[in-house]
Amino acid sequence: MSAFMLIDLAVLLFVAAAVLALLFSFHRGLSGLLAGVGGAVACGMVIAVAAGLLTGRTASGESAVLYLPQLIRLTPLNAVWLLAIALPGFFISLYNVAWHRHAQVKVNGLLVNLLMAAAVCTIVASDLLTLVVMAEIMALCGAFLTGCAQSGKLWFTQGRIGTLLLAAACWLLWQRYGTLEITGLAARFVDEGPGTAIWLLWLVGFGMLAGIIPLHGWVPQAHAGADAPAAALFSGVVMKVGLFGLFVLPLLAGQAMPLWWGLGLLLLGAVTAFVGGLYALMEHNIQRLLAYHTLENIGIILLGLGAGLTGVALGQPALIALGLVGGLYHLINHSLFKTLLLLGAGSVWFTTGHRDIEKLGGIGKRMPVISLMMLVGLMAMAGLPPLNGFAGEWVIYQGFFSLSSSDLFIARLLGPLLAVGLAITGALAVMCMAKVYGVTFLGAPRTPEAANARRAPWLMTASVVGLAVCCLIGGIASPWLLPLLSAAVPLPLTTTSVVSQPMIALLLIACPLLPFIIMMLFKGHRLPSRSRGAAWACGYEHEQSMVITAHGFAMPVKEAFAPVLGLRKRLNPVALMPVWQHAAPALVRRLALVELAVLVVIVISRGA
Template identity: 50%
Template sequence: MMALFALEPASLLALALLIWLVSGVAGGVFSAAARLSGLISGLGGMVASAAVIVAAFEIVHRGGAVQAVALPVLPFTAEFSPLNGVLLLAMSVTALFCSLYACAWLAGTTSRKRSRTGLLCHLLMAALTAAAVANNAIELLVMMELAALCAYFLIVQTDDVKSRRAGLNQFLSGRLGTVCLILAFTVLHHVSGSLDFDVLRHTAFPAGAKSLAFLLALAGFGLYAGIIPLHAWVPQSHSSAPAHAAALFSSVLMKIGIIGIVKVGLDLLGAPPLWWGLMVLLLAILTAFIGGLYALMEHDIRRLLAYHTLENVGIILLGVGGAMTGVALNLPELAALALLAGLFHLFNHGLFKTALFLGAGEIEMQTGIKDMEKLGGIARLMPWTAVAMLVALMSMAALPPLNGFASEWLLYQSLFQLSAAPLFIARLLGPLLAVGLALTGALALMCVAKVFGVTFLGAPRSKAAEEATPAPLAMTLSSVLLAMLCIVFGVASSWIIPHFAAVAASVLNAPVLQAAQHGAVFSATSAVSAPMVALLLLGMPLLPWIIAAVLRGARLPNRLRGEAWACGYGHSADMVVTATGFTQPLRVMFGPLYRLRQHVMPAKLVSTLHQGWLGAFCRRLAFIELAVLLVVAFA
């Protein structure tokens, strides 16, 4: 039996899929024993994720052309390519730390929730792993639909009005996305006579069929990825599901949608026309800016992070749209640099956003609170969680020398190259998109100040916040290790970027970008050495401290610590800045944009959609569909 699972990517993937399924079922069987069930599910998920990480490294390292490989034991043929390898790597690193978090979380919840959450999360990861390496449209759609249904049942576990509404939104969005994808691949099948990706890749499609299929695929994958205005399911779903499941939604499920756009727009359909790239760029900057703007208005910490996921989806799509535009304009360096930036940010987003969701889950577990207005002072009570979330928040805001900065800097460089393109529309859009990305970064910085300041600093604003204690070791370790990876992938980005450049080159069938091979986050116009930035950032604060320590002598006694005060008055919790007060100026400034949601989704339409009978009907339909898909998948 062990010979079947030699250290080959196909064998490792098959082993991982089997471990996810077996450990998910076993965790449910032993759900009455809290600690045992949590360990079975958590450790099983960690082992499966580790196997996929090794397989993904091997796939990316091998590079080369796309290969179709049959998985041992399982009746499944996988497609191995560097693009699929990067997606597997981004997904499995997230799943590894979510499984570590789940070891403690599952042990602390009810038996019913423990069995359902463990099994559903494992089914979700198994389905998405299979979708990531699917070699034809039928396998891809079946696995994406199975994953979407697992996500639905993870959302509606807590049977309250909010969760039911979130689940219904996700169910309707997922079914609409699947219908769009079925129509897209039907158009392609009508011309090519096949749904195999290799056949589609070598078929010459008429311009009309090609564009129709792309628009349908953009809508279908866009619903999964949460592109604005197709994002309605995202904020509520991330708030209603368990924290580690929400991290999987953000860093795994939505990434399948992004890679789907890359696959259709740059791989299966050949060279895209210019208007495809321009459309993706405009949708991207809209998603990034609106996502960041709405994030600032949220007080529910997980809804805020969900809106920031939308912002980062937009940032990743700026790279994808830039690559499509570069191909259309026959500018290979622009295309390679933009796609490199998009893929690198896709990976980096998984690291810092998972750390943030897991940190938010730790706070929720220890206080029972998701509303930032009722927190405060958590940093003194949960110091490791505070440090991990601060690092992840800084990475989300693209501050050097963290990984978010490294990938966004590459994206800026690609937009500067777009500004130098010979076509007028490109020269116009390049600066506008760069300014839009800068405004999005400013909104992200405000979110760092809001989340960390209101949640972790100041005085506690509720009894639960005042009595918070550190989270269990496994949960704290999961967010701390991810924060450390954010630092590592930022400081060491000079050595990591060439590997992503090779993946981008394989997608574009172009030479590897030479500018990415010089040990710096670099383009033809400028270079930034991430290790040097890290050394300077460490040295600059230390230098004044060293000078003061050497020169002060006996003139400056050590300061005494006393009670906090403000303008001569004793400090009280009422003086602490609230989340509402912090964002009030923006609420006034961008009032029309915030009110736009009410016009797009009027209250009457929302109340009609969320009638009780429709939710109950969809829930029964989801049970039936999940059962049928499981039979199909295992058959």
């Protein structure tokens, strides 16, 4: 079966699973089972197509298919994004089967599978109009999954602004070039680039969907109150599709792209990464905290891809390769470890009913497997070896070193500064890792719900374990996996390294083990003679209230960066537009439903 037919069948299966989930919504368990199994099988098909494209077993090209009302465009670059959304989608679908067993959970199989179908169609679209329409359908499905009228209203309003900007950009492109076909535009951009006005409209429109700061208002709101599978879809799928749409235009422009496009993306990435990491450290709602860390990692991906685009404008092959490969690898890695963390946090909520980490504590003893997997995910998020978060960031660092050796003064200046900024962001991530794991999983329970926590259902646990294994493989096997991404970079990449790939893998494994080996050598003989006693508290009896809290952990950083943190209140998107506060949430949801229905009818009518 061809790759085009597999994509066609995968989208058809997503839609069929969505319809079946709706038809059997009166039976929560059956609806979740049909939606989850159908979504998982469809994601498996998409993963197979992406793997074939990256390994060279499947040829690139465009083709019409039987069921989809659009031409399908498959390239190695598309394959990276297909892999980045289908891998988390597979585990989210399986997890969602068990999620439906909770009495407070609403049936979501219809929206989850429609969102995945629209996301796949966005990435394989052969023209920009279809890309924008499918991204709009995906975003509307996401707005209904937020679980909160206020956050859904904010997302809907921001999304309509973004859609208007993208529609204006498409109209300007049509007026100038007479086509919106991706291949046709690529040929015309050789002589003349798209221009500043079109790029700015495109950047802001898809920047809102991708969550680039300061266009990120919907991201923490949507994550905070959403169900865990929905929040994982926002981070692992929706925002990644926003990045895909954003980078379509500059990649088509190629050498016609101005240098300031790449440099601007580098600066936006640096701001997004730092501010996202800083705000995350201040949060106590674990899903809102992870949402801000998603913003941080969106910034890191922007740093890598922005470095690659800067290399395109400067004509530097090494910078193109390092920037694009590092950014694309981190794109996939972030989808994996952030989905792991959000699903792990959902498992904790499933048994305790709390998302506030101050109300947890001691979860590690009651949910040992989830606790260990969350530690793996947090270490990956902090960029620690041998996990996958380290590999992509390391390649991006190499890209900054290459940027600093450029002949252009601004590039030589930005290279070291961006490397230092990324290092500071990494330090914030390590602090957040210690805060989340220490406050949530260690110590004594702070509430009766935490004390009575039980193990999550086996399918939830299996999904989280599978994601943790992927994170470990993505780090240890990075010497073999990174070269596969060279197919997505339009350069003949070769290596002259004298270090073997197995040796690099062994070094990655040895890095985290080395401190423990040294400890055993110097203190191993003293361990059997240890004695246990009460904790010393300056002469006072130790009480559980004396342990450090999440608020106290973040206080030094909060005081140091008070001016930056104050911007969150002054630039609140809801406060800036008071009309949102008074608009009826039910009216907004009805408008979103009408728009979604109209777009679906248009898509179906095109295929009729």
